Amino acid sequence: MADPLVDVAIVGFGWTGAIIAEVLTAAGLNVVAFERGGWRNSSNDFGVPFDQDELRYMWRHHLFQNVAHTTLTFRNKVDEVALPMRRLGSFLPGAGVGGGGVHWNGQVWRFLPSDFAARSHNLERYGADVVTSSDMAIQDYPVSYAELEPHYDRFEYLCGVSGKAGNLNGAIQAGGNVFEGPRSREYPNPPLKMTYGPSLFGEAASSLGYHPFPHPAANMSRAYTNPLGVQLAQCTYCGFCEKFGCGNDSKASPQTTILPALMPRPNFKVRTYCEVMKVERTRDGRHATGVSYIDEDGVLSFQPASIVILSAFMLENVRLMLLSGIGPPYDPRTGAGTVGKNYSYQIVSSVNVFFDDKITNPFIGAGALGMMIDDFNGDNFDHRGLGFIGGGYIGALNTGARPIETHPVPEKTPKWGAEFKRAVASNYLKTVPIITHGSVMSHRGNFVDLDPRWRDQHGRPLLRMTFDFTENEHRMSDYLTDRAAEIGRAMGGREIRVNKRSGSYDIAPYQTTHTTGGAIMGSDPRTSALNRYMQSWDVPNVFVAGANAFPQNAGYNPMGTVAALTYMSADAIVSEYVKSPGPLVHA
Amino acid sequence: MNTAVSRRLAIKIAVTASAFWTGLFNRAFGEVIRRRLPWAAQVSDRPAEVDQRPGYLFFNASESAFIEASVALLIPDDAIGPGALEAGVPHFIDRQLAGPYGAGDHFYLQAPFPKGLPTQGWQARSPAEVYRAAIPAIDLWCVATNGKSFATLDPATQDDALKALESGEAELGGAVDAKRFFALLLQNTLEGYFADPIYGGNRQMGAWRMIGFPGARYDLRPFVSRYGEPYNLPPVALSGHRG
Numbered sequence: 001m002a003d004p005l006v007d008v009a010i011v012g013f014g015w016t017g018a019i020i021a022e023v024l025t026a027a028g029l030n031v032v033a034f035e036r037g038g039w040r041n042s043s044n045d046f047g048v049p050f051d052q053d054e055l056r057y058m059w060r061h062h063l064f065q066n067v068a069h070t071t072l073t074f075r076n077k078v079d080e081v082a083l084p085m086r087r088l089g090s091f092l093p094g095a096g097v098g099g100g101g102v103h104w105n106g107q108v109w110r111f112l113p114s115d116f117a118a119r120s121h122n123l124e125r126y127g128a129d130v131v132t133s134s135d136m137a138i139q140d141y142p143v144s145y146a147e148l149e150p151h152y153d154r155f156e157y158l159c160g161v162s163g164k165a166g167n168l169n170g171a172i173q174a175g176g177n178v179f180e181g182p183r184s185r186e187y188p189n190p191p192l193k194m195t196y197g198p199s200l201f202g203e204a205a206s207s208l209g210y211h212p213f214p215h216p217a218a219n220m221s222r223a224y225t226n227p228l229g230v231q232l233a234q235c236t237y238c239g240f241c242e243k244f245g246c247g248n249d250s251k252a253s254p255q256t257t258i259l260p261a262l263m264p265r266p267n268f269k270v271r272t273y274c275e276v277m278k279v280e281r282t283r284d285g286r287h288a289t290g291v292s293y294i295d296e297d298g299v300l301s302f303q304p305a306s307i308v309i310l311s312a313f314m315l316e317n318v319r320l321m322l323l324s325g326i327g328p329p330y331d332p333r334t335g336a337g338t339v340g341k342n343y344s345y346q347i348v349s350s351v352n353v354f355f356d357d358k359i360t361n362p363f364i365g366a367g368a369l370g371m372m373i374d375d376f377n378g379d380n381f382d383h384r385g386l387g388f389i390g391g392g393y394i395g396a397l398n399t400g401a402r403p404i405e406t407h408p409v410p411e412k413t414p415k416w417g418a419e420f421k422r423a424v425a426s427n428y429l430k431t432v433p434i435i436t437h438g439s440v441m442s443h444r445g446n447f448v449d450l451d452p453r454w455r456d457q458h459g460r461p462l463l464r465m466t467f468d469f470t471e472n473e474h475r476m477s478d479y480l481t482d483r484a485a486e487i488g489r490a491m492g493g494r495e496i497r498v499n500k501r502s503g504s505y506d507i508a509p510y511q512t513t514h515t516t517g518g519a520i521m522g523s524d525p526r527t528s529a530l531n532r533y534m535q536s537w538d539v540p541n542v543f544v545a546g547a548n549a550f551p552q553n554a555g556y557n558p559m560g561t562v563a564a565l566t567y568m569s570a571d572a573i574v575s576e577y578v579k580s581p582g583p584l585v586h587a
Numbered sequence: 588m589n590t591a592v593s594r595r596l597a598i599k600i601a602v603t604a605s606a607f608w609t610g611l612f613n614r615a616f617g618e619v620i621r622r623r624l625p626w627a628a629q630v631s632d633r634p635a636e637v638d639q640r641p642g643y644l645f646f647n648a649s650e651s652a653f654i655e656a657s658v659a660l661l662i663p664d665d666a667i668g669p670g671a672l673e674a675g676v677p678h679f680i681d682r683q684l685a686g687p688y689g690a691g692d693h694f695y696l697q698a699p700f701p702k703g704l705p706t707q708g709w710q711a712r713s714p715a716e717v718y719r720a721a722i723p724a725i726d727l728w729c730v731a732t733n734g735k736s737f738a739t740l741d742p743a744t745q746d747d748a749l750k751a752l753e754s755g756e757a758e759l760g761g762a763v764d765a766k767r768f769f770a771l772l773l774q775n776t777l778e779g780y781f782a783d784p785i786y787g788g789n790r791q792m793g794a795w796r797m798i799g800f801p802g803a804r805y806d807l808r809p810f811v812s813r814y815g816e817p818y819n820l821p822p823v824a825l826s827g828h829r830g
Contacts, residue, residue: 038616038617039620039625041625041626043630044627044630044631044632045632046632047631048805049823049825050631050632050633050634050825052802052803052804052805052825053783053825054781054782055778056634059782060693061693064693067694067695068691068692068693068694068695068696071695074706074707074708075704076704076706080704081701083701083703083707083710084697085695085707085708086694086695086708086709086710086711087694087695087709088693089709193808196814196815199814234808236805236806236808237807237808237810237811238804238805238806239807248805259624260624263622263623263624264622264623266621266622268621269619269620269621270619270621271617271618271619271620272616272618272620273616273617273618274617295617296616296617358815359815359817361810361816361817361818363800363801363807364807364810364811403781403795403798403800404777404782407777415753415773416660416661416773416776417660417661417662418663420662421663421665421667422667425667428798428799429798429799429817454697455697505706506705506706507707507708508706508708
């Protein structure tokens with residue numbers, strides 16, 4: 001069965017799908033979005049106070065992708081047998097309208113200018129030895145920070161980000177992130193009010209000569225109306241952002257920033273509980289004809305479309321490319337092929353600071369509320385003699401101390417029993433957690449492909465992830481953790497606890513949802529799957545929006561950069577592709 | 588009407604409405620949404636309260652004896668706060684295992700089930716099946732090593748038995764991984780101890796009062812800048828009850 005032809009079929013209706021739908025429908029294109037989950041809005045689906053339910057949302061995954069339907073398989077090394085991820089843990093992709101944009105923290109960062117030239121910059125400064133160690137496979141982006149700046153700005157104003165600029169058109173601003181690339185104007189909202197714990201971190205970091213600043217937050221420091229005319233309410237610091245929906249419309253999400261403006265447009269519609277099975281192509285394979293999708297009754301239909309946008313989160317984007325034969329699959333033995341290469345992640349660690357005399361009330365929080373330093377991110381510090389490249393931010397982030405998750409106890413405390421209970425009861429209100437959030441470079445042995453054995457609910461092969469941290473990441477993370485510990489000690493508490501990240505990557509404990517790569521952007525079709533507009537080199541009417549485009553991961557939360565790249569791509573579709581369909585970059 | 592009252596009223600209406608809405612609203616139904624922004628007045632996707640009456644729905648007598656004895660050691664009762672047993676944790680775990688979580692509604696459960704590497708995470712069947720297989724295996728192991736089932740051992744021997752499960756030293760044989768089962772039991776115990784009372788544990792919000800967590804407090808703005816001061820309001824549950 002075939003539906004009437006549309007201009008654009010969008011696969012996945014989260015942040016990137018909503019951004020593209022908004023830009024393309026505003027330009028008059030006829031757009032249909034497919035979403036494998038249901039419609040969701042704040043007051044009906046996660047209204048106050050039911051959004052403050054730690055068990056249901058965090059531990060029972062009420063808003064997340066259900067791995068009973070689709071998961072992936074995992075192994076650390078290519079010579080191991082991958083097994084299915086039977087339960088979510090390390091990362092938490094979304095499902096349903098709004099995608100992960102419903103349950104994210106709202107941490108909105110820009111990458112550093114040097115992050116976009118990771119290979120050439122590090123080669124020039126530190127030489128080939130470091131850049132080629134551990135089979136490193138880093139590449140430059142085909143786009144610069146300066147080109148992305150207006151798109152970063154657009155997303156920050158869409159979301160009403162609360163923050164303090166550190167670099168306004170080249171003029172350094174005290175109190176902001178002095179290491180950031182130049183921004184064209186101040187954040188749309190002032191920083192959130194700071195809680196006690198992060199303010200103690202900020203004082204200690206300053207005393208050591210670092211440059212603390214408030215974390216840029218898509219949590220509203222005041223009521224805000226965005227450029228699309230959508231209103232958000234002031235945050236109430238309830239401490240339920242991360243892994244939760246905001247019933248108060250105080251956290252930017254597709255629901256609170258785009259959908260009220262987009263949904264009434266006559267040239268847009270969304271089909272819920274419809275999962276796209278495959279991108280269909282012409283016989284020569286060079287052109288997508290549309291998407292085949294299955295509805296909740298199992299009926300398979302075909303939606304013809306002139307343009308197909310994959311915006312289903314990077315893992316599903318790459319799987320759909322592999323299932324649809326878009327681009328040559330990557331072969332880790334030869335290094336040939338592009339789809340699946342350079343899968344990356346992030347590496348995190350933490351330090352807890354314990355006080356006897358300071359009640360910090362850590363349950364007062366917001367997803368991106370905290371004081372951070374960027375002195376050890378990217379190439380903001382001299383790496384000579386350190387034996388690694390990359391870095392990350394360090395900071396005290398007060399997302400809210402939900403009690404099933406948060407049991408800060410001193411080192412050597414047992415995990416259960418009377419001593420554990422006493423330690424939780426006496427320390428819960430008097431601790432400050434410091435986190436480090438480090439980059440992961442791409443390596444030849446870290447990649448994704450299709451699993452030969454395991455299948456999803458529709459019988460399609462699962463994505464297979466092969467990933468481990470390398471020496472470069474461990475050295476970097478240990479270095480960041482040592483700096484965090486120094487700041488922790490300078491905060492003047494009774495004691496600290498250092499939680500380093502050692503050993504192989506483990507898919508069970510939650511770390512971050514910042515999975516990247518697999519369909520990376522570049523300037524050469526032999527070494528990248530997408531061009532600078534996230535357009536497939538191989539099937540040019542397919543665009544693939546997401547962190548899959550990152551050639552390697554930086555030390556920041558990815559959403560700001562994902563959104564900026566998506567805006568740049570959507571603008572190019574409107575201004576260039578529609579007038580002259582075909583490759584926007586000629587290789 | 589002051590805002591606090593109207594807010595409570597709104598929640599009450601939502602709660603009442605949800606009696607018929609939960610079935611309808613939570614139903615997965617596909618639709619084509621065009622030229623509208625779906626929204627319904629006074630409807631909320633409310634968590635379903637578990638059956639709070641005494642007695643077990645999932646556990647049989649020997650299973651409940653093990654659960655009651657083990658959680659009482661994982662979080663013992665003392666002057667600092669309630670123990671897991673007093674907080675209703677066995678009741679919580681029972682209701683969880685009798686419901687969709689126990690059936691593994693958010694687990695990928697396609698067979699076969701090879702053991703896997705430590706970094707590959709959960710490689711077992713559903714939580715209910717894991718409990719059902721593990722408890723008799725632990726009791727058999729206790730009988731073999733100490734002559735009695737877990738629940739009938741003295742507390743010191745029970746403590747040693749839990750440590751042997753935690754470290755994986757206990758050889759349960761067959762398909763039961765002692766270490767992984769212990770991790771699951773501890774996680775479920777912490778969940779029941781600290782989750783909202785609507786799920787059957789954390790009775791009277793005793794665990795929240797013990798640590799100073801205020802529960803589902805909607806607006807903490809007045810307290811953000813009051814550095815170092817204890818929060819002065821009692822905890823509140825999703826049901827609206829105060830501790």
